[in-house]
Amino acid sequence: MPQAFTPKVVTANALLEGDVVYQTSDDRWTRHLSQAEVITDEANANLRLLMAEGQPDEVVGVYLADVTPGPDGPEPTHFREEFRRTGPSNYAHGKQAEPADV
Amino acid sequence: MYNYSEFDAAFVAERNRQFRQQVERRISGALTEDEFKPLRLMNGLYLQLHAYMLRVAIPYGTLDSAKMRQLAYIAERWDKGYGHFTTRQNIQYNWPKLRDVPDMLEALAQVEMHAIQTSGNTIRNVTADHFAGAAADEIADPRPVAELIRQWSTDHPEFQFLPRKFKIAVTGSPNDRAVIKAHDIGLQIVDRDGQQGYRVIVGGGLGRTPMIGKILAEFITQDDLLPYLDSVVSVWNQIGRRDNKYKSRIKITVHEHGIDDIRQRVEARFALVRPSFGGIDVALFDQIKAAFAPPAFRSASTDDYQTAYSADPVFRAWCDTNLADHRAPGYAIVQISLKAHGATPGDATADQMRVLADLAEFYGHDELRISHEQNVILPHVHKSDLPAVHGILKKHGLATANIGLISDIIACPGMDYCALATARSIPIAQQIATRFDELKLEHEIGDLKIKISGCINACGHHHVGHIGILGLDRAGVENYQVTLGGDHTQDAALGQRTGPGFSADEIIPAIERIVYTYLENRHEASEPFLQTFRRIGMAPFKAALYDKVNAYAAQ
Structure with missing residues (x-):
């Protein structure tokens, strides 16, 4: 039996900076997971992924990442995605060092 | 120190010019990522978890003050003010921006450095004993031959699309500090009847299928060395598997064909290629060797050192732990720990790099080495200069007296940075070091090498750690497998798994139980961990790791 589809976001790295980015519902790329579009339908997920893959001048390494919808937007379900949205644990570098409203 | 010839400088400049254009074409959209990726990898540029990463080669781990200062400048100008020294004597910058990388490469070229062949299916940076040119037990300095191999392998037309990456390490001493038995080719300089030659070891490697290298040839003369190496790589290039990347390294080829079959093939190939090496390589080697002539060692009194050693217990502890025997009377090899308790193994700030450069220039004949132990x-x-050197190191957080001790941990970047990782390594290393520093036990424990990898690819050499730790993803949770009894030296051995892994919360207490089991079981304080493990075997450690846990759980 096929597995039930779980909520996803489209994520990638920005071509110029390498930063982790997420696709928004209005077709922008955001640095903040909380602003990402949560996709709950498999067919739509594939479409959104295709759309993201069609932007090689902006992003690299596009894929779908599992999330859980929460009151403050999507939350990662896997620790790898938690590190991607936060930054490394040995220094306050990466996203954790950036202002939240950028 | 070898200096670039006009040819070297022109080659690197041309590669940098090409790469600058490739970056521009990628940004303009003229190149797709699929087209660009192999080009950036050939120039050491990876895309990691949070950012790009630039891996810069430090050939045979040798730097001078000018190179170190430029590494510091690059860290500050284009990165976040630090660099990470790796187990293959490279330095990695974790935060470069794509547009800046061509400028970084140009800055490297100004001091005769580059990032070529630090990635991709090519012959990688040739590594060597970090005591090269200084060790008391050395038969010959391994750096001239490492440089010869670097020149032969760089942009070698036959070896740019190998089945997989290929790593070579060289030692000039019988005591192996270059982990030559865990390399695709390991070379050991040996002496036979007054003539120097090379023992050639092949098919070692760690990763998902760890293997200890096997002896392919007991003695290859200097004249025959390059054609012999050429033959080994050529044979593997032809018969190495390209159908499955997990079976493509030469260790699998040697394992599947057998060392005798490989030897026959290499000898057949050698007979063909030997005549094409007309002696230019031997003449070149002589030139290179001259560039590595030892510095003019001075004769001076060591009274100041003796006085400080007697009077200052902190200096004495540092000397006892961090110095190694030098071949010249009155001299010492100084090992500077990048493992301050709680720090990230292998990281140095730009300020620290400048301090190291200054020390090398003023007190160290302008020479530095990076060890595979980071x-x-x-x-x-x-x-006589050691008290001054120690005083300066102390001021800059570089005087930790822990070389070879439990907090001198090798750790790969793990999932804090690496896109391939399955778990984090750095926080585990930080916590172990901090914990044993709190316990004030590490000098009591003595020689104990912990090596941590954040995935099965084993960049942290966990298979050959006395205690090896491998971070895995078990059903979405970080889990750490432990191996015991590994050895990275001339007596190389792979560690044995203790049993089920431990969660991130459980791994530090588990390491503590292993250490206390050792302390309880050793014959005397001079019996190191590895010797005790070999004498008493796995059972007491297993009992300490698992039986007590089960007993607590049952209560």
Whole structure:
């Protein structure tokens, strides 16, 4: 039996900076997971992924990442995605060092 | 120190010019990522978890003060003010921006450095004993031959699309500090009846299928060395598997064909290629060797050193732990720990790099080495200068007296940075070091090498750690497998798994139980961990790791 589809976001790295980015519902790329579009339908997920893959001048390494919808937007379900949205644990570098409203 | 010839400088400049254009074409959209990726990898540029990463080669781990200062400048100008020294004597910058990388490469070229062949299916940076040119037990300095191999393998037309990456390490001493038995080819300089030659070891490697290298040839003369190496790589290039990347390294080829079959093939190939090496390589080797002539060691009194050693217990502890025997009277090899308790193994700030450069220039005949153990070496320091050197190191957080001890941990970047990782390594290393520093036990424990990898690819050499730790993803949770009894030296051995892994919360207490089991079971304080493990075997450690846990759980 096929597995039930779980909520996803489209994520990638920005071509110029390498930063982790997420696709928004209005077709922008955001640095903040909380602003990402949560996709709950498999067919739509594939479409959104295709759309993201069609932007090689902006992003690299596009894929779908599992999330859980929460009151403050999507939350990662896997620790790898938690590190991607936060930054490394040995220094306050990466996203954790950036202002939240950028 | 070898200096670039006009040819070297022109080659690197041309590669940098090409790469600058490739970056521009990628940004303009003229190149797709699929087209660009192999080009950036050939120039050491990866895309990691949070950012790009630039891996810069430090050939055979040797630097001078100018190179170190430029590494510091690059860290500050284009990165976040630090660099990470790796187990293959490279330095990695974790935060470069794509547009800046061509400028970084140009800055490297100004001091005769580059990032070529630090990735991709090519012959990688040739590594060597970090005591090269200084060790008391050395038969010959391994760096001239490492440089010869670097020149032969760089942009070698036959070896740009190998089945997989290929790593070569060289030692000039019988005591192996270059982990030559865990390399695709390991070379050991040996002496036979007054003639120097090379023992050739092939098919070692760690990763998902760890293997200890096997002896392919007991003695290859200097004249035959390059054609022989050429033959080994050529044979593997032809018969190495390209159908499955997990079976493509030469260790699998040697394992599947057998060492005798490989030897026959290499000898057949050698007979063909030997005549094409007309002696230019031997003449070149002589030139290179001259560039590595030892510095003019001075004769001076060591009274100041003796006085400080007697009077200052902190200095004495540092000397006892961090110095190694030098071949020249009155000199010492200084090992500078990049493992301050709680720090990230192998990281140095730009300020620290400048301090190291200054020390090398003023006290160390302008020489530095990077060890595969992620520390920095001042290979030539006169003992009378040691109190001054130690005083300066102390001021900059570089005087930790822990070389070879439990907190001198090798750790790969793990999932804090690496896109391939399955778990984090750095926080585990930080916590172990901090914990044993709190316990004030590490000098009591003595020689104990912990090596941590954040995935099965084993960049942290966990298979050959006395205690090896492998971070895995078990059903979405970080889990750490432990191996015991590994050995990275001339007596190389792979560690044995203790049993089920431990969660991130459980791994530090588990390491503590292993250490206490050792302390309880050793014959005497001079019996090191590895010797005790070999004598008593796995059972007491297993009992300490698992039986007590079960007993607590049952209560």
